[in-house]
Amino acid sequence: MEFEPIVGRLREVRVTTRPTADGRSSVTFRNFVVEMPYSKDLNLNVGALLAVETIRSNTYLILEVADYVPVHYGMINMDGSIPKEIRDQVMEEVSKSWKDGNSTEMWIDVFAYPIGYIATPEGFKKGYLPPLPGSPVRILSRESFREFVCARNGVEIGKVIGEDIPLTVDLSKAMVYHMGVFAFTGSGKSNLTASIIRRILNNTNAKVVIFDVSMEYSILLLDQLLAQRAEILTTDRYSPNPLDASRKFMRTHVIPEELEKFRENIRRRVEELFTSGKIRTLYIPPEGSMGLTFETLLELVKDQIDDKYTAFAQKPLFSLMLRKLDTFMRQNRISKDAPLDDSILSILDEMENEGRNAGLKENSSLFSFISSLRSYINTEVEESEEYDVEKLAIDILDKDESSPRLFILELQNLEESREVVASLLEEVMSRRKRSFSTSPILFVLDEAQEFIPFDTRQRDKSELSSNAVEKLLRHGRKYHLHALISTQRLAYLNTNVLQQLHTYFISVLPRPYDRQLVSETFGINDTLLDRTLDLEVGQWLLVSFKASLPHDVPVFFTAPNNLEEVRRALEENRPANPVNGK
Numbered sequence: 001m002e003f004e005p006i007v008g009r010l011r012e013v014r015v016t017t018r019p020t021a022d023g024r025s026s027v028t029f030r031n032f033v034v035e036m037p038y039s040k041d042l043n044l045n046v047g048a049l050l051a052v053e054t055i056r057s058n059t060y061l062i063l064e065v066a067d068y069v070p071v072h073y074g075m076i077n078m079d080g081s082i083p084k085e086i087r088d089q090v091m092e093e094v095s096k097s098w099k100d101g102n103s104t105e106m107w108i109d110v111f112a113y114p115i116g117y118i119a120t121p122e123g124f125k126k127g128y129l130p131p132l133p134g135s136p137v138r139i140l141s142r143e144s145f146r147e148f149v150c151a152r153n154g155v156e157i158g159k160v161i162g163e164d165i166p167l168t169v170d171l172s173k174a175m176v177y178h179m180g181v182f183a184f185t186g187s188g189k190s191n192l193t194a195s196i197i198r199r200i201l202n203n204t205n206a207k208v209v210i211f212d213v214s215m216e217y218s219i220l221l222l223d224q225l226l227a228q229r230a231e232i233l234t235t236d237r238y239s240p241n242p243l244d245a246s247r248k249f250m251r252t253h254v255i256p257e258e259l260e261k262f263r264e265n266i267r268r269r270v271e272e273l274f275t276s277g278k279i280r281t282l283y284i285p286p287e288g289s290m291g292l293t294f295e296t297l298l299e300l301v302k303d304q305i306d307d308k309y310t311a312f313a314q315k316p317l318f319s320l321m322l323r324k325l326d327t328f329m330r331q332n333r334i335s336k337d338a339p340l341d342d343s344i345l346s347i348l349d350e351m352e353n354e355g356r357n358a359g360l361k362e363n364s365s366l367f368s369f370i371s372s373l374r375s376y377i378n379t380e381v382e383e384s385e386e387y388d389v390e391k392l393a394i395d396i397l398d399k400d401e402s403s404p405r406l407f408i409l410e411l412q413n414l415e416e417s418r419e420v421v422a423s424l425l426e427e428v429m430s431r432r433k434r435s436f437s438t439s440p441i442l443f444v445l446d447e448a449q450e451f452i453p454f455d456t457r458q459r460d461k462s463e464l465s466s467n468a469v470e471k472l473l474r475h476g477r478k479y480h481l482h483a484l485i486s487t488q489r490l491a492y493l494n495t496n497v498l499q500q501l502h503t504y505f506i507s508v509l510p511r512p513y514d515r516q517l518v519s520e521t522f523g524i525n526d527t528l529l530d531r532t533l534d535l536e537v538g539q540w541l542l543v544s545f546k547a548s549l550p551h552d553v554p555v556f557f558t559a560p561n562n563l564e565e566v567r568r569a570l571e572e573n574r575p576a577n578p579v580n581g582k
């Protein structure tokens with residue numbers, strides 16, 4: 001481990017406790033105050049790493065700088081009770097001494113907190129040891145910082161703020177443990193998401209499926225759409241004439257200001273996409289015509305029990321049917337939203353026998369109900385010519401080298417898009433279970449609060465999409481199915497999902513509740529998260545838990561401008577292909 005020449009001292013250890021965001025328990029943070037000598041040349045940034053001696057010899061506790069404040073001894077007790085003339089005189093003197101440089105009366109109070117690592121002669125280890133108050137505190141050199149923080153042979157996703165070190169991450173691992181992008185509107189969420197997707201396409205073998213409700217990704221990834229095997233799936237109807245279609249496309253998509261002068265160039269590229277068949281219409285069946293699920297069957301049986309026209313003598317049999325279905329689903333681990341298939345035929349046989357034994361007439365409701373279920377199950381679904389969710393799922397799962405890798409689903413109607421998200425995820429998951437493969441697929445959910453909201457309502461289909469996304473986040477990893485979700489308000493999100501994400505990209509989250517939620521989920525100090533309020537557009541805090549980075553260190557970085565990457569590709573007439581970081 002190497003250090004910067006400047007050495008500080010550990011002055012105080014403060015412990016702060018606050019209630020959790022939900023008010024149900026409390027969290028405690030350790031804060032350390034380090035006194036560093038003041039120097040105009042001191043290169044100290046929020047996010048810098050410090051090492052302090054601990055009670056064990058040759059072992060250092062690693063701290064991360066969350067904030068720092070210059071202090072002058074002459075002003076320590078200065079308040080309004082001191083006469084104004086004296087206050088002015090002292091402040092003038094103090095102001096001059098900052099400019100002059102190095103008086104022993106001034107220093108920097110650095111607020112830092114332990115990140116759960118100690119440095120031993122054998123290397124870095126997870127853990128905590130109490131540091132010795134008054135002992136020296138050193139700043140890790142750029143090289144040591146890079147070695148500790150950045151992934152070796154990783155992909156560059158930006159530059160560490162203040163250090164000009166390329167931030168490299170293990171993208172495959174980040175993807176495996178799911179990712180989240182959280183920031184206030186306009187902070188650069190889609191820009192960062194697009195630039196991560198571009199890197200995933202160019203550095204891994206993953207396929208990427210984007211659920212795009214804001215219709216922005218076909219422009220943000222235009223160069224990749226042209227260069228990769230790709231598809232835009234739209235519910236809009238376009239003219240078969242590529243020129244007319246491209247004109248309509250330009251009218252219905254927002255072209256970012258930065259690309260405005262390339263309007264005609266972009267239109268021509270879009271025309272190319274139409275000509276090469278990369279823009280296709282996704283057929284969505286009218287509401288209610290989707291197949292029956294186990295859940296709908298349970299509802300239908302319950303309705304029979306509640307129906308006042310069902311003969312009393314048959315109600316116990318419908319209850320028995322309900323119980324049999326429930327046991328069957330539990331024993332075979334069938335989820336409620338699984339499509340109804342011929343696996344229930346044996347239950348139907350058993351129920352028919354029960355009906356006969358009970359002496360029911362042939363035209364009784366139980367027999368009619370069973371017979372209509374049989375015809376539903378035995379009727380082959382007519383193969384439609386249209387490109388629907390099932391065909392899309394088959395293409396997404398296709399292992400052939402020539403199959404598409406990038407899919408952008410442009411979904412304009414929210415309710416419809418929830419249904420598409422739910423049915424596509426279910427279809428892909430159930431097909432993957434039947435035919436296993438290790439090729440990764442990343443699903444990108446923009447405006448995730450619309451699909452996995454805190455408050456789900458069956459009526460607006462958010463319960464459907466929420467169940468499907470939760471299943472993807474909980475079980476997808478086993479099947480190499482992953483997610484990247486992005487939202488502007490964590491409070492509106494089903495918070496169960498947060499624990500499933502191991503890589504977070506956070507920018508400005510103005511509401512304290514949202515920041516508190518993140519700090520509690522990852523055990524990050526509040527002071528450090530409050531620093532995200534100072535971030536500019538395109539600047540991010542990356543927090544990873546055993547995923548993107550070799551050690552779990554929150555790191556501030558500036559992301560490249562994705563629009564710049566598209567612009568360059570448009571100018572040079574080639575796809576933007578980010579160079580693999582070292």
Ligand SMILES: Nc1ncnc2c1ncn2[C@@H]1O[C@H](COP(=O)(O)OP(=O)(O)OP(=O)(O)O)[C@@H](O)[C@H]1O
Nearest residue numbers: 184185186187188189190191256537538559560561
């Ligand atoms: N890394 C970056 N570098 C420079 N400029 C950026 C960067 N990221 C975003 N911007 C600028 O900020 C603008 C908004 O970015 P973006 O659309 O990605 O934000 P957003 O958070 O997705 O917004 P919304 O929630 O409204 O969709 C972009 O048009 C671009 O001009």
